[in-house]
Amino acid sequence: MSADGVLVVVSGPSGVGKTTLCKNIVTRVPGTTFSVSYTTRRPRPGEREGVEYCFVDDAQFQDLVQEEAFVEWAEVYGHKYGTPKRALLEALHKGVDVLLEIDAQGAKQIMERFAGAVYVFVAPPSLDVLRNRLCRRDSDPPEDIERRLHEASDEIANFKAYHYFIRNEELLQATKELESIILAERVKINRLDPESLVENGLVEPVTMKKMTT
Numbered sequence: 511m512s513a514d515g516v517l518v519v520v521s522g523p524s525g526v527g528k529t530t531l532c533k534n535i536v537t538r539v540p541g542t543t544f545s546v547s548y549t550t551r552r553p554r555p556g557e558r559e560g561v562e563y564c565f566v567d568d569a570q571f572q573d574l575v576q577e578e579a580f581v582e583w584a585e586v587y588g589h590k591y592g593t594p595k596r597a598l599l600e601a602l603h604k605g606v607d608v609l610l611e612i613d614a615q616g617a618k619q620i621m622e623r624f625a626g627a628v629y630v631f632v633a634p635p636s637l638d639v640l641r642n643r644l645c646r647r648d649s650d651p652p653e654d655i656e657r658r659l660h661e662a663s664d665e666i667a668n669f670k671a672y673h674y675f676i677r678n679e680e681l682l683q684a685t686k687e688l689e690s691i692i693l694a695e696r697v698k699i700n701r702l703d704p705e706s707l708v709e710n711g712l713v714e715p716v717t718m719k720k721m722t723t
Contacts, residue, residue, distance in 0.1 A: 515541075515606040516695050517598075517624055520688070521617035522632035523662030524587070525644040527678045529562065531632065532609040534685040539692055543601050545610045548574065551589035554647070564594075582612075582619035587654060591616065607692060614665045621671070628695050630688065631672040635679040637662065 520528050536544050548564045550571050559565055566574070571590050575583060581599075583592030593610060601608050612620065620627060634640035637659055644655045669675055674691050678684040695701065707713040 515602045515608055517627035518609050518692055519617055519620050519627050519629045520611045521614055523665050524658045525640055526632050526634050528611040528632050531685055531688055532611045535609055535688055539689055542607045545598055545608050548592045582616045584615035586613050629672040630674045631669045632676050632678050633666055
């Protein structure tokens with residue numbers, strides 16, 4: 511009964527499993543979609559154009575910035591990332607819940623523009639586990655891994671800026687927790703479209719008028 515979809519911002523340190531969680535939700539929860547960001551970094555093994563990211567060069571990215579095509583963008587570990595505005599807003603206006611997997615810099619920008627969004631912080635069980643995950647990914651040199659770990663500690667310290675906190679120790683459990691958050695947010699009173707109650711005969715127009723005045 512909500513007029514617009516829910517924007518669910520999933521943030522956390524690099525390597526914590528944000529993308530996998532979001533993909534799991536899209537397959538488990540009808541009415542959700544995954545916002546595909548633009549990036550200037552090279553694809554990692556298994557990543558596909560237009561699925562995990564839209565891969566562009568620096569010049570193309572800068573053109574999109576000039577066109578104000580992003581709701582937010584940031585430079586992370588030497589590469590640029592941006593969230594496309596049009597696709598995001600169109601999905602929300604159609605009543606689709608949008609999962610936006612994003613780093614802490616981007617989440618901060620989104621918080622300034624989307625007060626009604628839901629902010630979920632995903633953390634690793636420990637920094638040692640995160641280090642192992644980054645090493646297994648085998649896509650970053652050792653010095654980058656150490657930098658990511660240092661920044662992860664700072665990001666985790668700001669968890670109170672978010673609405674929910676998920677510790678991604680076991681993927682299925684973390685997926686269930688994120689799914690529960692989305693389903694609960696869908697039925698919050700403040701997301702209810704009051705007119706739909708009248709249209710469906712659940713509340714008399716006079717009663718609704720009294721409730722909203």
